[in-house]
Amino acid sequence: MSVSEQVIPETPTVAPGGTPTHCPYCALQCGMAVGGSPVRVTPREDVPANRGGLCQKGWTAAELLTVPDRLTTPLMRAHLGAPLEPCTWEEALDRIAGEVARLQERHGRDAIGVFGGGGLTNEKAYQLGKFARIALRTSQIDYNGRFCMSSAAAALNRAFGLDRGLPGPITDLARADAIMLVGGNVAETMPPFMRHLTEMRERGGALVVIDPRRTATAKQADLHLQPAPGTDLALANGMLHLAIAEGLVDEDFVAARTGGFEAVRISVNAYWPDRVERITGVPVPQMREAVRLLGRGNRSLILTARGAEQHARGTDTVTAFINLALALGLPGREGGGYGCLTGQGNGQGGREHGQKADQLPGYRKIDDPAAREHVAAVWGVDPEIIPGPGRSAFELLDALGADDGPKALLLFGSNPVVSAPRSGLIEERINALEFLAVSDFVLSETARRADVVLPTAQWAEESGTMTNLEGRVLRRRRAVAAPDGVRTDLEILAGLADRLAAPGTWSTEPAEVFDELRAASAGGPADYAGITYERIESEGGVFWPCPSEDHPGTPRPFAERFHTPDGRARFTPVDHTGPAEGVDAAYPVHLITGRVLAHYQSGAQTRRIAPLVDASPEPFVEIHPDLAARSGVAEGEMVRVTSRRGTVTVRARLVDTIRHDTVFIPFHWAEEGRANLLTNTALDPMSRMPEFKVCAVRLEPHEENGADQ
Amino acid sequence: MSGIVVVGNGMAGSRFVTEMRDRDRKMPLTVFGAEAQQPYNRVLLSNVLAGASRPDQIGLVDPSWYERHGVDARLGVEIVRIDRERRLVHASDGGVTPYRTLVIATGSTAIVPPLPGTGDGLPAGAVAFRTLDDCVRILEAAEGAKHAVVVGGGLLGIEAARGLAGRGLDVTVVHLAGHLMERQLDPGAGRVLARTLGRLGIRARLEISVSALRTEEAASGTRVSGVELANGEFLSADVVVLACGVRPDVALAREAGLEIDRGIVVDEMLRSVSDPSVRAIGECSQYGGTVYGLVAPAWEQAAILADLLAETDVDARFTGAREITRLKAASVELATMGETHHGDEDPDVEVVRFADPARGTYKKVVIKDDRLIGAILLGETGTAGTLTQLYDRAAPLPSDRLSLLFPGINGAPVSDSPVRMPDAATVCQCNNVSKGQIRACWEHGARTVEEVAARTRASTGCGGCRDAVEGIVCWLDEQEAAPTG
Structure with a gap:
């Protein structure tokens, strides 16, 4: 293709006087202005979450308004x-x-x-x-x-007495000493979020990523741990074991602001490093390095996302990471602690x-x-x-x-x-x-x-x-x-x-409903009573809880005390049991699911937007070349992936960024490529979260591949 | 009502008790432990010797756990006799307890070689290393001491030696075999290990045995003064640690008439072959001709037995375990698994090896039928996680054998130079912008990242490609400036 044939997108016209609002998709809720004719979006600089950035989903969001099959009649x-x-x-x-x-x-x-x-x-x-x-x-x-995040919610309530995603404003992230991201691929799922992580790294902070795939996010990390699917809990307990052995426990913080550490200290004695290495496949030196990075300052943050949470033991898995954060003395400090990355808008x-x-x-x-x-x-x-x-x-x-x-x-x-x-x-x-x-x-x-x-x-x-x-x-x-x-x-x-x-x-009228909501929430844990539309506009948003109109809102809810009856954060011992459905001879490969950059959730919105479909037209399965070779699958061929619950047929994408024992399918597509035909319904006993993130499958070349040749 | 009675509250017994309670909250459960303290994690004794943990910090079960979980724990009470006929156990305190199922988890005891000087028990300063109490005694003896001798250069002996050397003692390991840890290591690895330990102040004396302990009279009584070697040499020592192996503790079982070989012989449901109401797990049991001396198989047995007795998985079976060992010694990374002694002579076996003795590195993997059957990683263990999982699951190996020895060989991030990048390559993932599109913008006059971004949105998502976009623009500028020819 010659250069002159390259498609150059039209310059996005800025919509002067466009209405300031937020993106329709993920929980980052990037600020954007919407206006013009035809309607366009431009990123807002005044919203800290994205500070002028947008991903391709955001840039093309206006096209949602005019999708050809828009319903206009019941x-x-x-x-x-x-x-x-x-x-x-x-x-x-x-x-x-x-x-x-x-x-x-x-x-x-x-x-x-x-x-x-x-x-x-x-x-x-x-x-x-x-x-x-x-x-x-x-x-x-x-x-x-x-x-979405019910497991993190259950674990947050158990440990801190309050379920709020991040422990502080997003602008705190850039000033962290280290951030450990567990089971999240923000470079694809909420790209402008990476700006905060990049700024942290430029200031000398370290990014640690835990993911069975070397994702776009993991590639930008200072340290990437690549555990076997379904073993995050053991990894967290192993890291706490190492933190104790290395003398990194913040004993003063543990004594002053927490309860229940002794039982957890004893429970993680069973997670000595090489046992955890055997369970997770993460080398001991990497675990030790991760703990040292987190423990070197108290402005470190542990973040979990769906990869850690969407398990039949998701609540306990998050609890294990909260235990680690508490032992290191992170929560309740400005810029540090534990947080959950919310998924949906x-x-x-x-x-x-x-x-x-x-x-x-x-x-x-x-x-x-x-x-x-x-x-x-x-x-x-x-x-x-x-x-x-x-x-x-x-x-x-x-x-x-x-x-x-x-x-x-x-x-x-x-x-x-x-x-x-x-x-x-x-x-x-x-x-x-x-x-x-x-x-x-x-x-x-x-x-x-x-x-x-x-x-x-x-x-x-x-x-x-x-x-x-x-x-x-x-x-x-x-x-x-x-x-x-x-x-x-x-x-x-x-x-x-x-x-x-x-x-x-x-x-x-939304404003009237919101006033009623304020009254209904008054006095509850998520108290919106003091939040008004006017305040949101003049203050650039208000952090809950905010019990009265003269209350400033609560950017950092755990600064003084946790929201438990005694004000202390609670440690809870938790044990690794592994995935509800392990691999065996009949279904020898782990399946994990997740998102791609160009699509959102079930794809009902993004699969209708041409540039997003161009960027990512169809479902696929990521397979390590060795596993592909053993399964008789070549790059670009159709593969049948079968679990005990169903079969999908998707195109093979051979990558060396995934473990040899694991395949990945994004879940945005319907019909033959519907990843969730395969996933397991085992539920977390506390959060009732299904085990989306790991099940056992087998791979076969699709019959038609042979016929084509 | 009689239920399950567990004899032994060590690594295997205590694990079984907690696994059982996880599965069945009601089943009457009684556990006898000879030691009065809460069960502790023997794996962490090396941490205690090294000073990384205090003796009171390696517990496995919270003392209040038993009461909260309705377990009758008789700690500090020994079982002295099993009456299989009446299904009773007799305790040292005179108590008699009926059982429906008896679980024997008495573990093993340290072997004390019959040396002159040990006739009336070991003199002060000499300790057979096995238990937490032994560990505490070693630490007491090491206080103010200068020279230590460790008898036995196996896993435990080397961990003890490393712990003592870390406390500033001058340590000599006396070992009968031709190289250290000969069960787990081939001679090459043994030599590299000896060299590494030498740098840490630990001497190894190989192919020689200890013929006697020498003692001296001190103010506090008789205490050890050193060891005599078989060649007549004398090594002076204030501390002597005996790490000469262990033997299964089966006296109680033998007296009860259960079949014993080296351990209590059990089937795959962990039942004594002589009496199905008696089960045995851990180091006192023997399955398939093997007595497993590591924690992982014992815990696996504990889980399987709990599944069987709680009926949470009646098909659970113990069919043998794969043994992986990891040396716990500061500044010495060592992981081994399976069969490691193969050389190049067997055509059916593939051996991949890397040795850098000067830097203390020795790596070897042994492969048969494309499966890992053994491995040694010494000095650098970055691939230990991968190897243990491949070995545990008998999984087919990656075609790239180097990646088994070195982490990060496979697919290390490559920085894409603008020159080599094809036009179709995506530069901005967030907005799906190719190098060709950026080039086209440049052709249309865009000369800065901002100008490229205004047209393509490249770099407006995560911002991570900003440098790459800048690089491409600069490269195009340079191309233009360069003389054509």
């Missing part, structure tokens, strides 16, 4: 097996309300399930939880955030305000009588009518259509046919429903199976708040008008609440 099936056909809003909402009434009368209130998403604004997440509890009065609500806020099966707004426990009373008063109902805790996400999906499970599902902002574990089974469960209603702006793989599809407004067409990975509450602002025929989720919920004669008020 769709409905006249009866089972009939095609989805356009209908009016009245017909669609009447049908949903009618089905709800019919099924609840026959099977009880829990006959209706609700499934939400971590991409919904705080206002929508709050309203959805309230809708389930007092309009439907069903206990059966959960959301895809359960598949509003993964934080989404779980704080009532979408979770066991929670009410403000991160309150639904079985706590005082919490029920407080929230019931805000909602203007008798606490008695608020149901108790329901099923967690996978258990809810797995129960759909079953004798004792929900007969209908209302789905907002999620695509579980692609994103749930063992998705072949989940597809069957969804097909077994008597009724499915989906609110989305495109016909996702799940929406295609619905009886009623409601076309909803999307990010730049609506307003509200999002809580980013820092725990900072941000404004999402309406930049463009939604197409005719589209309604917001708040309007949809109001329309349904009205038809169901629900108690309470059902505003369609």
Whole structure:
């Protein structure tokens, strides 16, 4: 190709006066201005998370607004097996309300399930939880955030008494002595985040990455540990063992601010270095180096992400890393500690305000009588009518259509046919429903199976708040008008609440819903009472908890005390047991899953954007050349990857950056390349997180490869 | 109600107790331990000798754990007799305890060679190294001492020697075989190890035995003054550590009439072949002709037995273990596994070796049928994690044998020079911008990173490619300036 034939992208036109808002995708919530005609985005310099940077997903986000198959009219099936056909809003909402009434009368209130998403604004997440509890009065609500960071949430609550992603502002990162990132590939999943890590390294800080793959992030690390999948917990315990042996424990901190260390000290005696080396495959000198880097200053930070968390022992795995951070005396110090990298755009806020099966707004426990009373008063109902805790996400999906499970599902902002574990089974469960209603702006793989599809407004067409990975509450602002025929989720919920004669008020104005949310969260662990739209705008976001309007917000919540009853962080001994499904002769290879830069979650959004499809057109499997040779697979050929739960056919990509015993498939695609057809549903006993991140598979060349030759 | 009774609370017994409780919270469980203290991790004794851990810091079970978990722990109480007929154990305190299943985990005891001078037990300053108490005695003896002799140049002897040398003592290891750690090392590795230890102040005397301990009378009584070698030489020493191996502790089992070879003979369900209600694990047991002397097999047995007795996996079987040893000695990295003595003579066996004795490095892998059957990594153990997992799983080996010896050989990051990079190569991953697109921008007049970014968005994501973009622009500038010819 000659130079003149190279495609040069047009210069992105800056949109003067564009509306300042945030990216529709991940939890970094990069600042961007949206405006112009045609609509474009430009990065904002005034948002610390991205400081003028954007990845390709962000740059192309405006194209989401005009995807060719954008839904602009409700769709409905006249009866089972009939095609989805356009209908009016009245017909669609009447049908949903009618089905709800019919099924609840026959099977009880829990006959209706609700499934939400971590991409919904705080206002929508709050309203959805309230809708389930007092309009439907069903206990059966959960959301895809359960598949996101619930293990870190459970571990944070256990150790610190409070679940907030990062322990301080993102600008603290650049001043850290060392950062250890466990199971996260930020260079691809949230690229502008790397700027903070790069700045830290330029100032002399060290980056340690733990990942079975030498990812784009690991390549930029000072030290990369490459453990066998499912062995992070043993690695963390081994590092704590070494920290003790090397005299790196901050005994003063442990004595003053923590409890329970002695039991952990004893428990990690069983994790001497060469035993851990044998379990993890990480050489002892590397473990020692990692501990020394972390222990050399007290402004070091340990961050976990999905690689460490999406396991049947995810909560304990995160706990093991928190134990290490506590022993080194990191948490509670400015710039140091432990943090979780949130995944979804509003993964934080989404779980704080009532979408979770066991929670009410403000991160309150639904079985706590005082919490029920407080929230019931805000909602203007008798606490008695608020149901108790329901099923967690996978258990809810797995129960759909079953004798004792929900007969209908209302789905907002999620695509579980692609994103749930063992998705072949989940597809069957969804097909077994008597009724499915989906609110989305495109016909996702799940929406295609619905009886009623409601076309909803999307990010730049609506307003509200999002809580980013820092725990900072941000404004999402309406930049463009939604197409005719589209309604917001708040309007949809109001329309349904009205038809169901629900108690309470059902505003369609985000600002009014936010005010109600503030009141409902007041006094709870995630207290938003003092946060207003005006303050968010004038202060560049407000960190929760923020109990009153004269409270400055809480950038660093553990500076003085932890949020446990005695104010001390709690150590908990945890033990390695390994993956729920180990490799064996029949399924000899570990499968791990994850993301690629150009796509987001189930791909329902990004697979519709041409530059992103060009950058990453199809699913693939990363295989080490040695494993490929033994499996009879060559570069670029189609491979069948089979687990005990299903088979996918994807193209082989031979790389020497992955372990010999492990393959990787990204999970953004549907149909034949649906990685989650393979994944394991073993659940963490505390967080109910499925074991997405490791299962056993075998590889075979696809039959057609031979025929082609 | 009778339940499980465990005799022995060492590495194997204590592990079994915790594994059992993890699986079954109700089963009556009683454990007898001859030592009164909480069970400790024997692997960490070398840390105690080296001063990295205090004796009270190597516990394995929190003292309060037993009560919280409903385990009847009789610590400091020895079992003196097993009555298999009535299924009872008799304890040193006179107590009698019934069992449904008896788990024997009595471990092993140090061999004290029958030397002149040891007739009435070892004199002060001489210690057979095995237990935490031994460890404490060695440390007491080392206090203010100058010269130490360690009898036995196996794993434990060398760890003891290293610990004492680290405390400033002048140490001599006396070893019967032709090279150190001859069970795990080939002669070449043994020589490199001796050289490394020499630099750390540890002399090795090989192919020679100790013929007697000499003592002297001191104010505090009789104490050791040195050892006599078989050739008549005398080595003066304030501390003598005996590390001459161990023997399975099977007296109780033998007296009870169980079949004993070197250890209590068990089947793959860890049952005594004489009595299925008696199980034996750890160093007192023998499976398939082997007494396993390492912790990993003992813990594996503990987990399997717990699975069987709690019925969490009734198909669990012990079918032998792969032995991997790691020397725990500061400044000496040594990992070995499997069969390491092969030379080049066997055509079916592939041996890959690297030796740099001057720097203390010796690496060897032994391969058969494309599987790792043995390895030595001495001096630098960067690939130990990879090798142990390949060995444990009998997995096929990477085609690149060098990567078995040296970490990072395979796929070390290569910095891409703009010259060699093809036009199609992606420079900015975050925005999927190729070198060709950057070149095209340059052709259209872009001369700075900012100008390239304005057109392509290159470097606006993670920012990591900024230097690369700058490099390409500079290179293009230079190309232009260079005289054509």
